[in-house]
Amino acid sequence: MEEDYIKLIFGLKLKQIRTDKNLSLFGLSKLSGLSKSYLNEIENGKKYPKPDKIALLSDKLDVPYDQMVSLKLDKNLAPIGDLLRSKILKEIPLDLFGIKESNLIDIVANAPAKVNAFISTIIKIAQHYNFRKESFYLASVRSFQEANNNYFDELEQSVLKFVKAYHIDLNQEISSKELEEILVEEYGYIVKGNELSKYEALGTLRSVFVPKTKTLLLTNEIDESQRTFIYAKELAYNYLEFKERLYTFPWIKFDTFDQVLNNFYASYFAGALIIPNAKITDRLNEIFEKDTFDTKLFLNAIDTFNASPESFYQRLTNILPKEFNIQNLFFLRFTYKAGSEKFHLKKELHLSHQHSPHANETNEHYCRRWVSLKVLKDLSENKKDHEFDIQISDYQNDGMKYLVLSSATKDPFKENYYRSISVGLLINKQLQRKIAFLADPNIKTQDVGVTCERCAISGCAERQAPSVLLEKDAKNKKIEMIVDELNTKFGN
Template sequence: MAINSDNVKLVFGLKVKELRLDQTLSLNDLSQKSGLSVSYINEIEKGKKYPKSDKIIALAAALGTDYESLVSLKLSKRLEPISELLSSNILTELPLDLFGIDQSSLLEMLSDAPTKVSAFIGTLIEISRNYNVSAEKFYFSALRTYQEMHDNYFEEIENAAEQFLADRKLPQYDILNEEFLENILKQNYGYEIEQLDKRLHPELNAVRSLTIPHTDSPRLLVNSTLSSVQKSFIYGREIGYRYLNLKNRLYTTAVLEADSFEHLLNNFKASYFASAIIVRRSLLLPRLQEFLALKTWQPNRLLKMIDDFNTTPESFCYRISNVMPKHFGVNQLFFLRFNNFAGQNQFDLTKEMHIARKHIPHTVKDEYYCRRWLSLTILQDLAERNLGRNFNETICKAQISKYVDSGEEYLMISLAKSVSSSPNQNVSVSMGIYLNEDSRKVIGFLADPAIRSRLVNETCERCALFDCKERMAAPTVLQRRQKYEDLKKSIATLMSQKAHSVSL
């Protein structure tokens, strides 16, 4: 267990309260037996006070236990889940204040109803074990929630990025490139930038960059296979760490090395800063407004914007998700990234974010995503174009997806490209915009017949479109749900018949 003063006080309070309740003693009863005031015992049980030795001896005698057992950090079997929660360091490593949660209030809740809370925590732990939810995955989920709470827009980082650009007296319309950002790292922060030698360190082949911190002269090792655009982002993120003064950080691009939530949060802030200085808000907003106002779907205009801003399709789509809610009033949207190996019928959802609510599509384990999703069909199109030749361009498509069950419609814009560092691997990034009154006012090309409209669903296992040619699996989840509904109706019918016969 993480031994800190808050945990020690909480564990002691939980043990006192459990022993008191087991003996059906009220606070007043325990007060009379121990000689301690009711208010003081209440403070102890809430984890706010830790008594001195003489008072612990008095409590132990009143509760029929010994001193050593009472001060031990070991909790009873009923409270083991709370012990696991404290041992996980989540309460200390996760900055609960970011989510509007006061840690002392959370500890008080644990002390108020320890058995009920323990059962609830135990259920969550059991679910996490069954679904192999590691600490890293928990931190990633917490980070996504944090982003979604703020509509993925952070004014303070936007302002810091603009101040950084102003400090360097850059012309208003300049787009930052690899050379400029590299010089900033070298001249302003004393970096030495070298290529990552894969022959000496083949185990680092998949690592895009590695920062070796030295006070006077930090070293940044960059994978030689990266494009100029990718290097620009890495340099921008490194500047973000320095300019935002983020001390607790990741040193490689392999974010799974993160052993605390702060690592991931600071990596996100530095990455956001990089996007904000490369795709400058002041330049992006007028061009994005012009594009969305077009009366016809023109994917080449979108691809040109991505090239002009010296960024990747993924970074550009993600940057759009920053500004759409704040500056266009469109906050019902989501972002997805799928990976696929050409010729294989497996599509892995490797990144997602939802703003305003949980949209469809989203991650569903061990089921087949609807093969009508544009995110998947564009990968199949890319694989076909790559047959027999080295096609290295980005393709861009749009689709209006109407969900069978809910009738909700989304404008899907997807971009797909081959992964240069991984043979036969393709990746698609997609932005989904919920079509309601707000978004229909902003997007002018929705009526363009060039945009295909398709009926889609969540997964094959949940879909009632039995004649679907793209179906990959039987609707097993739907069938189970229908059986359950039929059973409920039958029971309700029998119960009403019984009631009617009794009344007669």
């Protein structure tokens, strides 16, 4: 599409020069002797004129030839040029979202000033919130997940084919030893388990893959479930034949969108292999059919698999929409340092629509009534391995309630750090049909907000900051109401 970008930029420049000189397409046609339809195709990025035609336009418009053919746009259209020449549009497979690149070009060509204003706005927002290319890629993948209800049947089928090819029994817990054997024997891996721990700076890394020698380096701090997940991801990269990939876990940086997308695919494959669809669906059916919530049964369901609580909750976001038609849900992961009052939302996923609990970058205080934060505080104080709780969160401002399940565990790589994983299910008629224990009186219902600054709950003992943004909105609405009354009073 490089040629199309050049055509479009030339067309944008020609249109800008023409309008600056107060010329219509008809007028430029009369001036240059070129047909109006031909000039229109040039301005819309459909055609690129031959050198003699460019020389003719340059002469008639009194603009230097070099300026005409330069890919540099003036400041009014520069953001569009930056976007068109950037790697972002080239790297993101727009077909994932049902978008044709030619359609984007048509939009830009038909309304360059408006598109430019929109792009400039996005750039300013991105700069204000330190929004990087990596953030854009991750947000794109998250949108892709949400658009597909986070269920990908091709990957599920690939797992079943893999299992059949390597005679893996999904009725049994999958072990790291079983997967390591396939990596070594089938794909020629060399696995070293004591190298990364020698380097203090690599304290947060769990694995590094060296492609030249197919050497997988692991840290000593990982447990059995983490080791199994890492092996499963490596098998996914090889079995699915992904060339563009990330080489560290967790990632440090990435260069292309394909790397980010394939990392997601490999993680999905790993989760579907370790936590098979049929097996987790059976466990959930058993839990959902009971009239009261059985905490022990739920925790046993997590322990059924050789997986971390986070992997189990992630898998819920695949299975609930597909097997139970529960599509209004969210997934959240918070981190917390013991003794602090700051909670950081590091990962989120929202299916169907943007639910109330979502990340903000404005230093507001998340509602301390969220069970996601409560389990973190509880775990940091009682020092258990796993803290679990469940509640019904009533967002009175939105008129919505969510059944929220949340687990907290210690961060194995950071001293005094903890993380919680939560899944929230919108309570509606569909959920009431699927889950029998929703009326369980032992499940606490809690009035909650999103952040203290936007919360209208009065007398909240957990409040960390006054509701300044809510008060500002109320003040503005009052001003608007008075202005409307004055217009009515003196408008006749």
